[in-house]
Amino acid sequence: xxxLGSAPTLDDVAKLAGxxxxxxxxxxxxxxxVVKATRQRVQSAxxxxxxxxxxxxxxxxxxxxxxxxxxxxxxxxxxxxxxLQAFQEELHQHGYTLLVSSSAYxxxxxxxxxxxxxxxxxxxxxxxGHDRNPQIYENLERWNIPALVAWSYLPDGQLPCIGFxxxxxxxxxxxxxxxxxxRRIGVISGISAGNDxxxxxxxxxxxxxxxxxxxxxxxxIIETPYEIENGAAAFSGLMAQDMPPTAILCxxxxxxxxxxxxxxxxxxxxxxxxxxxxxDDIELARIVTPRLTTVHVPHREMGRRAASExxxxxxxQAGGSGKRLDTRIVERQxxxxxxxx
Amino acid sequence: xxxLGSAPTLDDVAKLAGxxxxxxxxxxxxxxxVVKATRQRVQSAxxxxxxxxxxxxxxxxxxxxxxxxxxxxxxxxxxxxxxLQAFQEELHQHGYTLLVSSSAYxxxxxxxxxxxxxxxxxxxxxxxGHDRNPQIYENLERWNIPALVAWSYLPDGQLPCIGFxxxxxxxxxxxxxxxxxxRRIGVISGISAGNDxxxxxxxxxxxxxxxxxxxxxxxxIIETPYEIENGAAAFSGLMAQDMPPTAILCxxxxxxxxxxxxxxxxxxxxxxxxxxxxxDDIELARIVTPRLTTVHVPHREMGRRAASExxxxxxxQAGGSGKRLDTRIVERQxxxxxxxx
DNA sequence: ATGAAAAATGCAAGCGCTTACATAACGACT
DNA sequence: AGTCGTTATGTAAGCGCTTGCATTTTTCAT
Numbered sequence: 001x002x003x004l005g006s007a008p009t010l011d012d013v014a015k016l017a018g019x020x021x022x023x024x025x026x027x028x029x030x031x032x033x034v035v036k037a038t039r040q041r042v043q044s045a046x047x048x049x050x051x052x053x054x055x056x057x058x059x060x061x062x063x064x065x066x067x068x069x070x071x072x073x074x075x076x077x078x079x080x081x082x083x084l085q086a087f088q089e090e091l092h093q094h095g096y097t098l099l100v101s102s103s104a105y106x107x108x109x110x111x112x113x114x115x116x117x118x119x120x121x122x123x124x125x126x127x128x129g130h131d132r133n134p135q136i137y138e139n140l141e142r143w144n145i146p147a148l149v150a151w152s153y154l155p156d157g158q159l160p161c162i163g164f165x166x167x168x169x170x171x172x173x174x175x176x177x178x179x180x181x182x183r184r185i186g187v188i189s190g191i192s193a194g195n196d197x198x199x200x201x202x203x204x205x206x207x208x209x210x211x212x213x214x215x216x217x218x219x220x221i222i223e224t225p226y227e228i229e230n231g232a233a234a235f236s237g238l239m240a241q242d243m244p245p246t247a248i249l250c251x252x253x254x255x256x257x258x259x260x261x262x263x264x265x266x267x268x269x270x271x272x273x274x275x276x277x278x279x280d281d282i283e284l285a286r287i288v289t290p291r292l293t294t295v296h297v298p299h300r301e302m303g304r305r306a307a308s309e310x311x312x313x314x315x316x317q318a319g320g321s322g323k324r325l326d327t328r329i330v331e332r333q334x335x336x337x338x339x340x341x
Numbered sequence: 342x343x344x345l346g347s348a349p350t351l352d353d354v355a356k357l358a359g360x361x362x363x364x365x366x367x368x369x370x371x372x373x374x375v376v377k378a379t380r381q382r383v384q385s386a387x388x389x390x391x392x393x394x395x396x397x398x399x400x401x402x403x404x405x406x407x408x409x410x411x412x413x414x415x416x417x418x419x420x421x422x423x424x425l426q427a428f429q430e431e432l433h434q435h436g437y438t439l440l441v442s443s444s445a446y447x448x449x450x451x452x453x454x455x456x457x458x459x460x461x462x463x464x465x466x467x468x469x470g471h472d473r474n475p476q477i478y479e480n481l482e483r484w485n486i487p488a489l490v491a492w493s494y495l496p497d498g499q500l501p502c503i504g505f506x507x508x509x510x511x512x513x514x515x516x517x518x519x520x521x522x523x524r525r526i527g528v529i530s531g532i533s534a535g536n537d538x539x540x541x542x543x544x545x546x547x548x549x550x551x552x553x554x555x556x557x558x559x560x561x562i563i564e565t566p567y568e569i570e571n572g573a574a575a576f577s578g579l580m581a582q583d584m585p586p587t588a589i590l591c592x593x594x595x596x597x598x599x600x601x602x603x604x605x606x607x608x609x610x611x612x613x614x615x616x617x618x619x620x621d622d623i624e625l626a627r628i629v630t631p632r633l634t635t636v637h638v639p640h641r642e643m644g645r646r647a648a649s650e651x652x653x654x655x656x657x658q659a660g661g662s663g664k665r666l667d668t669r670i671v672e673r674q675x676x677x678x679x680x681x682x
Numbered sequence: 683a684t685g686a687a688a689a690a691t692g693c694a695a696g697c698g699c700t701t702a703c704a705t706a707a708c709g710a711c712t
Numbered sequence: 713a714g715t716c717g718t719t720a721t722g723t724a725a726g727c728g729c730t731t732g733c734a735t736t737t738t739t740c741a742t
Contacts, residue, residue: 007459007484009728020692025730035690035738050480055461056397056406057728060697065397076422085417097457099440116438118348120396139391143348228628261628283569287602289630350698361722366700376720398698401727689738697729707720712713 008049016045028053059121067097068310069117070126073105073195074226077254078282080128083150086303087126094311096123105225107194111136118145124310126150130157131196146313146320150306152197153324160313160320162306166197169295169327170204170249171211173277176329177247178212180337182275185209186238186245187221188231188255198223201251201279220245224255231258232265239266239274246274246338253278253285256292260334271336281330290333298325349390358386369394400462408438409651410458411467414446414536415567418595419623421469424491427644428467435652437464446566448535452477459486465651467491471498472537487654487661491647493538494665501654501661503647507538510636510668511545511590512552514618517670518588519553521678523616526550527579527586528562529572529596539564542592542620561586565596572599573606580607580615587615587679594619594626597633601675612677622671631674639666 014021019038026033027042034042045051059065068091072080088098099117103110110127114136117125125140125147137158140147149161177185187205190198202221209219222237224230231250235258238245250256256278263270270276270290278285278294285292302325313320355362360379367374368383375383386392400406409432413421429439440458444451451468455477458466466481466488478499481488494504518526528546531539543562550560563578565571572591576599579586591597597619604611611617611631619626619635626633643666654661 010730011728021729022693022731023691026691029730033690038690050483052456052460054401054728055457056400057697058730059397060395060401060699061728061730063697063730075416076426077419078417081417115393116396119393142391228624257628264630284625287569287598288628289605351700352698362699363701363723364721367721370700374720379720395698398727399700401729402698402700404700404727684742686741687739689736691734691736693732693734695730695732699727700725702725703723705720705722708718710715710717712715 007054008051009054010051012049013042013045013051016049017042064123065121066095067099067120067122068124068126068307069099069101069114069120069122071101071103071110071113071117072128073103073110075100075102077226078284079226079252079254079280080151082282083297083299083303083306086300087150087307088303090304090307091311094307096307096311105191105195107132114140118143124148124314126306126310127159128152129196130154130159130161131194131199134158146310148306148310148313148320150302152200153322154196155322155324157322160309160322162302162309162323162325164297164302164325164327166200167204167207169297170201170279171207172204173279173295173329174205174208174249175211177249177275177277177335178208178214180247180275180335182245182247182338183214184218184243184245184247185214185220186248187219187251188234188238188248188259189221189223189251190226190255191223198251205249226252226254228254228258228261231255232262233258235259235262235276236266239268244274247335248274248276250276250278253280253282253292253294256294256334257284257288260288260290260292270334273339275335275338277335285330285332293332293335294330296328296330298327301325348395349392350395351392353390354383354386354392357390358383405464406438406462407436408440408461408463409465409467409648410440410442410455410461410463412442412444412451412454412458413469414444414451416441416443418567419625420567420593420595420621421492423623424638424640424644424647427641428491428648429644431645431648432652435648437648437652446532446536448473455481459484465489465655467647467651468500469493470537471495471500471502472535472540475499487651489647489651489654489661491643493541494663495537496663496665498663501650501663503643503650503664503666505638505643505666505668507541508545508548510638511542511620512548513545514620514636514670515546515549515590516552518590518616518618518676519549519555521588521616521676523586523588523679524555525559525584525586525588526555526561527589528560528592529575529579529589529600530562530564530592531567531596532564539592546590567593567595569595569599569602572596573603574599576600576603576617577607580609585615588676589615589617591617591619594621594623594633594635597635597675598625598629601629601631601633611675614680616676616679618676626671626673634673634676635671637669637671639668642666 010021014024101113129152149159153163192199222234278292281296351362442454470493490500490502533540563575619633622637
């Protein structure tokens, strides 16, 4: 046994089992290359010592880590939770481990986290959305690290992507809202700078407004970080206007829940007095009262597909193809016709 | 520059800067040991190459990773989110990185995750709760890895801990409920096997029942995994009894929200027809209608203190002392007197 | 039995970094 | 100018593992 008070090494196991370190290594990684008797002897040595291979050493020697890194904008709410869960389940099935970190929606933190993850030996990366410093894409290429974008589908992105058409999805919802008779529309969006999902969702609303020949002046857009309180504050702002909107489209469910909450505090009936919609269809959307009408995103499928795509890129050295997934509107209780129609 | 399509190494930087690798290493880790002119030369080489130190190599050579591992029971809801956030902020301030993984409340997965984290070079570990295979404590000692328990304070735990008295906190709440006149009480608990927090909270209710001379037969306890749907199902079960409880104490806010939701689906008024309480005071508790009466846990303080305690254990090789934090009942809207009183 | 192919094992060279130790460079005093 | 104490830098030995290649053992057809 090696120095006391420190984990046993391959060498310790090899000595105990009376074989070379190479054999022990093979026992652990390619058991079928080792004859059964030896394998058992090694196994008992491993058990006896409570041996665990040192990951850093393994990564160095093998020059791969079987680890995938993911940088998501936030862990504070459940937006990415379900998709990431599916992503990780699929990875696990193929023998990969997931390392997650969050960027707090800040580009410079994302950049740092990417470097950290690469330095930690990530074999591949999952990124959310397309908007980022081009330098990052260059580095990824230079380091030869395969990466995949999720949560946003763009046919001509820098990287292969598995996602949905944020713009079209939001336009569809906005069309539905306008179709119900709403004319004055409010939008509570996330900060669009450096966030293509937020930006495209806004553009989707604008598309619908134009298509229906509404005045752009009837559209009020507020951008605010994705937090419940901010949704509430933005709602207050929107309703304080001379002619407040009759429908408010929120950039995601979190903002919508904030708006909903504030509406109730103000004694407003939803959707009687004002309609509110979300985006993402996270669990919360079904729990609040009234239940939120929102855009359903196939989180689990997206996560699963992203994983297999990325693994494909890793193992076949291939380019990766990308895939657009479909969203659909989930009609629940928070959207109705305007009061004065 | 090294082989194309692969990250640059210390050697590349050293050559470009015309110094030895040792000097480059010192520039990065102990800049004040290097004279300014050299330092600048090295810095430009680093910038020019986009160099990032290889973490695995660094860990191997330095025999420490400045990484702390945390294994939490779940990431699927926000129970641990706020505390962990504070934990990680504090770690970050001291130059440590946090690696998180989740055990899905399964002891065997937790055990595996601990090994994984240690194999990955974690210098220290944060664990949730005390109940686990004693073997784990032995291994931690054998490997010489400092570990700290949070979310549960036990004066005589195996490991130093930063947490609160789950039993007393729940007893206090139960006393309050009984004080309001409730006699038939339901408990929707998490699975208590291998989960001291769940177990102690149940015991807390039992303590209060005994103290107030209620019959133990008036207490119905259901154990179910911590998920919203399970809270709802358990609520149905409880209310289907001959003499349904007038107050239901839930093991945490997630279960309580599920119960609340089901109550509404059943057309029951909370707290008019039945009272429901939670535990933890996560964000959700303030968002649901009616707002949840629950036990407030000082998550952020717990996270922060856990971090500094653990860092202390790491850097002073000291034992770590532990600390009991206070909880308090947050009276909101979901608890009232029983209907028939 | 015998030899050649196949299977199992051992040997040893790194992987990219840190760090004790050795050496060189620099000043500040006689 | 010569000496010594500092300070800056270089040298090289690993850290624990994987893996190509060399070597030994087994297997099996003849």
